Amino acid sequence: MATAENTLILDTTKGVVTIELRPDLAPKHVERIKLLVREGFYDGVTFHRVIDGFMAQGGCPHGTGTGGSDHPDLPAEFNDEPHIRGVCSMARARSPNSANSQFFICFDDASFLDGQYTVWGKVTSGMEAVDQFARGEPVxxxxxxxxxxxAADQA
Known part of the structure; x- marks a missing residue:
C-alpha cells in the first residue's frame, strides 16, 4: 500500500497520473525522483519519446533525450520487477550506472528490458492519460x- 510520501502525482497535459513509488525496489532512484520533484525539476518537462505499444519517456530538461539534472548519475538498482503496463523505470545511456532524471512509463509488456533498467514505481491511476500522449521520436x-x-507535500 502506497503512503503519501511514496505517491507521485503528475499533472500532465492529458490528465492526472498517480504513481506508487517503490523504495523497496530502488531506494536511491526513489530518493532522486522525490528530490527532483521537490526541486520543481519535472515541472514543464515534456514526454519527448513516445513509442506506440512500448513506452512514454520524459524527464529531459532539454526535451531531446540528451540531458539530465545537475545531480550525479545513479548506480544501477536493477531488480526482479517485470516491465509491464504501467511500470515506471529509469532511462539510461549505455552504462548501467548512467540513470539521472529521465524515466519511462511502459504501455505494454516490455520484458526484454527486465533486469537491465531500474524499475522504481507503477501507475496506480491515470494510465488512460498516458495512453493519449502524442507519439513520436521525437514527438x-x-x-x-x-x-x-x-502527495505528502500537498496542502
Whole structure:
C-alpha cells in the first residue's frame, strides 16, 4: 500500500497520473525522483519519446533525450520487477550506472528490458492519460508534465 510520501502525482497535459513509488525496489532512484520533484525539476518537462505499444519517456530538461539534472548519475538498482503496463523505470545511456532524471512509463509488456533498467514505481491511476500522449521520436507537439508533486507535500 502506497503512503503519501511514496505517491507521485503528475499533472500532465492529458490528465492526472498517480504513481506508487517503490523504495523497496530502488531506494536511491526513489530518493532522486522525490528530490527532483521537490526541486520543481519535472515541472514543464515534456514526454519527448513516445513509442506506440512500448513506452512514454520524459524527464529531459532539454526535451531531446540528451540531458539530465545537475545531480550525479545513479548506480544501477536493477531488480526482479517485470516491465509491464504501467511500470515506471529509469532511462539510461549505455552504462548501467548512467540513470539521472529521465524515466519511462511502459504501455505494454516490455520484458526484454527486465533486469537491465531500474524499475522504481507503477501507475496506480491515470494510465488512460498516458495512453493519449502524442507519439513520436521525437514527438512533434509533445505532452508535458505541468506539475509534479509528492502527495505528502500537498496542502
Amino acid at each position: 512533434r507537439n509533445p505532452d508535458r508534465i505541468n506539475k509534479a508533486t509528492i
